[in-house]
Amino acid sequence: MTGSKNWHLMEFKEKLLSSHLAFEEDLNLNDSVHQARATALKIFEDKGFPSKKEEAWKYTSLEALLKKDYALFPKSESSIEVNDVKKYFLYDTDTYKIIFIDGVYSPFLSNTTHDGLDVCLMSAALTKPKYKDLIDRYFNKIAPEDDSMTALNTSYAKEGAYIYIPKSVVAEKPIEIIHFSSGNEQALWLQPRNLIVVDENAQVQIIERHQSLKEHPVVTNCVTEIYVHQNAFLDYYKLQNDLPSASLIDSTFIVQEKNSHASMHTFSLGGKLIRNNLCYFHKGEHIMSTLKGVTILHEKQHVDHATLVHHAQPNCESHQDYKGIFAERSEGVFNGQILVDKIAQKTNAFQQNNNILLDDKATVNTKPQLEIFADDVKCSHGCTIGQLDEEALFYLRSRGIPKKEAKALMTYAFANNVLESVQLPSLKKRINGQIAKKLGVNLGFEL
Amino acid sequence: MLTIENLHAEVNGKAILKGIDLDVKAGEVHAIMGPNGSGKSTLSSLIAGNEDYEITKGEMLLRGKNLSELDAEQRAHEGIFLSFQYPVEIPGVSVTNFIKTAINANRKAKGIEDMPASELLKKIREKAKLLDIDSKFLSRSLNEGFSGGEKKRNEIFQMAMLEPSLSILDETDSGLDIDALKIVANGVNKLKNKDNATIVITHYQRLLDHIVPDFVHVLFDGKIVKSGTKELAHELEAKGYDWIKELASHGI
Numbered sequence: 136m137t138g139s140k141n142w143h144l145m146e147f148k149e150k151l152l153s154s155h156l157a158f159e160e161d162l163n164l165n166d167s168v169h170q171a172r173a174t175a176l177k178i179f180e181d182k183g184f185p186s187k188k189e190e191a192w193k194y195t196s197l198e199a200l201l202k203k204d205y206a207l208f209p210k211s212e213s214s215i216e217v218n219d220v221k222k223y224f225l226y227d228t229d230t231y232k233i234i235f236i237d238g239v240y241s242p243f244l245s246n247t248t249h250d251g252l253d254v255c256l257m258s259a260a261l262t263k264p265k266y267k268d269l270i271d272r273y274f275n276k277i278a279p280e281d282d283s284m285t286a287l288n289t290s291y292a293k294e295g296a297y298i299y300i301p302k303s304v305v306a307e308k309p310i311e312i313i314h315f316s317s318g319n320e321q322a323l324w325l326q327p328r329n330l331i332v333v334d335e336n337a338q339v340q341i342i343e344r345h346q347s348l349k350e351h352p353v354v355t356n357c358v359t360e361i362y363v364h365q366n367a368f369l370d371y372y373k374l375q376n377d378l379p380s381a382s383l384i385d386s387t388f389i390v391q392e393k394n395s396h397a398s399m400h401t402f403s404l405g406g407k408l409i410r411n412n413l414c415y416f417h418k419g420e421h422i423m424s425t426l427k428g429v430t431i432l433h434e435k436q437h438v439d440h441a442t443l444v445h446h447a448q449p450n451c452e453s454h455q456d457y458k459g460i461f462a463e464r465s466e467g468v469f470n471g472q473i474l475v476d477k478i479a480q481k482t483n484a485f486q487q488n489n490n491i492l493l494d495d496k497a498t499v500n501t502k503p504q505l506e507i508f509a510d511d512v513k514c515s516h517g518c519t520i521g522q523l524d525e526e527a528l529f530y531l532r533s534r535g536i537p538k539k540e541a542k543a544l545m546t547y548a549f550a551n552n553v554l555e556s557v558q559l560p561s562l563k564k565r566i567n568g569q570i571a572k573k574l575g576v577n578l579g580f581e582l
Numbered sequence: 583m584l585t586i587e588n589l590h591a592e593v594n595g596k597a598i599l600k601g602i603d604l605d606v607k608a609g610e611v612h613a614i615m616g617p618n619g620s621g622k623s624t625l626s627s628l629i630a631g632n633e634d635y636e637i638t639k640g641e642m643l644l645r646g647k648n649l650s651e652l653d654a655e656q657r658a659h660e661g662i663f664l665s666f667q668y669p670v671e672i673p674g675v676s677v678t679n680f681i682k683t684a685i686n687a688n689r690k691a692k693g694i695e696d697m698p699a700s701e702l703l704k705k706i707r708e709k710a711k712l713l714d715i716d717s718k719f720l721s722r723s724l725n726e727g728f729s730g731g732e733k734k735r736n737e738i739f740q741m742a743m744l745e746p747s748l749s750i751l752d753e754t755d756s757g758l759d760i761d762a763l764k765i766v767a768n769g770v771n772k773l774k775n776k777d778n779a780t781i782v783i784t785h786y787q788r789l790l791d792h793i794v795p796d797f798v799h800v801l802f803d804g805k806i807v808k809s810g811t812k813e814l815a816h817e818l819e820a821k822g823y824d825w826i827k828e829l830a831s832h833g834i
Contacts, residue, residue: 525634530670533630534684534740535658535691544675544683548723551674 175289182283194468195439205324209237213317253299260297277360288358295327300337309340318349329359338368365392376404386412393419401428414443428457432465439468446479459490461497469501477508486516543574590639600804616801630664659691661747665737672724709742730757755789767792787819
């Protein structure tokens with residue numbers, strides 16, 4: 136028998152298992168997608184939710200989150216006024232938009248397209264015959280089977296963003312994927328599933344965010360599969376600045392073909408618990424992978440970045456640079472895994488994780504994990520945990536800059552080299568603003 | 583302007599300053615000389631408000647105001663400026679943005695609104711010219727990768743921009759070649775007027791050929807052991823510090 140401690144955990148797992156029939160009621164049970172769901176459900180049933188006993192979840196516990204009785208399907212459709220959510224859009228830039236409210240597609244807020252590229256819905260891609268080949272080729276092919284949270288997502292895979300950029304197409308506008316939760320449910324469990332394919336020589340910029348509009352418990356277990364073909368370019372931004380009642384378990388799996396470049400920026404500025412699994416797999420030579428992040432937390436917020444770059448081919452590069460700033464009782468975890476196969480000679484793999492603790496009660500656990508089987512490689516990693524430099528602080532204050540602003544200025548400077556590589560000016564401005572707000576200052580200039 | 587009376591200070595329980603008396607009036611230039619470890623930098627840091635040091639006795643008054651009641655930033659607002667011996671590198675913040683932040687912080691403290699951008703740019707251009715600073719230099723990250731000379735020139739540039747009433751130049755000559763030294767000294771001299779005062783802290787007499795002091799004080803083992811006019815600096819240059827140590831050991 137399971138002890139009473141895990142009772143809630145068991146109960147919610149049972150709910151997920153028993154609700155699956157109802158979930159698939161209106162869905163086709165004769166296709167490969169159903170097969171994938173059924174297999175994944177079995178895996179989740181066997182493995183259950185990850186526990187702190189697993190090395191990969193040592194510092195992040197889902198237990199407290201699982202004590203609530205989450206609705207798996209919203210009871211009613213919620214509508215949102217554009218004016219209420221406009222501020223979450225990059226309104227000063229023309230973008231494609233795929234917007235969901237409580238997991239349900241909002242045609243009213245969205246701006247999708249099939250003109251030269253597909254920016255549309257997973258539900259359409261999973262069911263319409265014209266997408267069948269692509270779905271057979273990519274859906275659930277990139278995500279690993281044995282990860283329990285991914286399996287859980289797959290078992291409920293139905294809706295999300297589907298993006299296909301055909302050969303040699305450069306998406307002229309950035310694409311925004313936004314999941315709103317309205318707060319109309321007592322507690323809500325969302326499981327969006329995104330698939331993004333960037334074909335040969337194609338280019339795309341994507342911004343993804345999950346946003347609660349009211350304080351209410353939300354857990355989003357999101358999975359994104361991305362396939363970047365040869366010579367293609369992906370520039371992806373995750374903006375995590377949710378309300379303190381919202382949690383996110385976000386898993387992104389990226390496969391890259393030769394000569395491709397895939398860049399991911401993750402800005403974790405708010406939320407109750409955030410877990411980012413970000414995994415890169417190399418399938419060709421001369422690949423460039425970039426993983427950057429800025430985390431700024433306060434209160435009792437918790438962010439866990441688990442990265443994996445699997446160098447499986449020679450002559451590839453990966454750059455990881457994560458900056459963390461932790462105030463009050465916030466907690467950060469960084470677990471960066473670099474795997475270099477024997478065949479992957481001339482690999483350049485770099486990893487940096489630097490953290491600043493602004494208060495005594497804030498904590499960081501950082502662990503680089505390098506497994507290198509090739510002998511002719513350049514791999515480096517460095518992690519630091521420290522306080523703001525007192526001497527630098529005195530220098531700024533001696534120029535008349537008050538302590539609070541001086542600290543903010545130094546914190547900005549600390550995060551700056553990650554911000555520098557943001558390619559969308561309006562997004563950069565937005566993030567600058569959010570960081571300034573988070574630090575409680577107005578510096579009067581853009582860095 | 584600045585009056586220091588019987589100042590004693592320590593760091594981590596170790597006494598560094600053992601009774602300093604100093605009176606600096608508006609319009610004056612004071613040089614404080616002394617061998618390494620005599621307490622020169624401690625004194626300058628203390629005036630600027632470094633909290634690493636603890637004052638155990640005595641006081642510092644700026645125009646009658648007790649400095650120990652003011653934070654470092656408040657002292658800056660009162661017109662104190664320290665040119666650092668080792669300026670700190672702040673990557674990601676340009677010289678221009680930094681100076682803008684500093685100027686507006688000082689204005690805000692005085693209840694004045696931000697300096698208009700056009701006025702700021704004009705002033706930057708004027709002061710950069712005074713110190714022979716290239717405009718490219720101004721968009722670089724503050725002190726990051728600057729040579730020793732560039733750092734010192736940047737300190738004096740900040741001083742020129744902030745227009746303090748009391749400037750303390752801590753070993754500003756170190757790391758400067760003779761041409762840079764002349765430029766920096768010329769800048770300091772041009773900024774001098776009857777209402778402000780300068781304290782020049784230096785190990786060598788060389789800077790004092792260019793910034794001519796009204797008074798020279800010799801600091802040794804946490805005390806001012808001798809004060810005089812600019813001739814004292816020449817005497818030190820000629821005779822070294824040994825005779826000062828001798829003097830101090832005889833309790834004079």
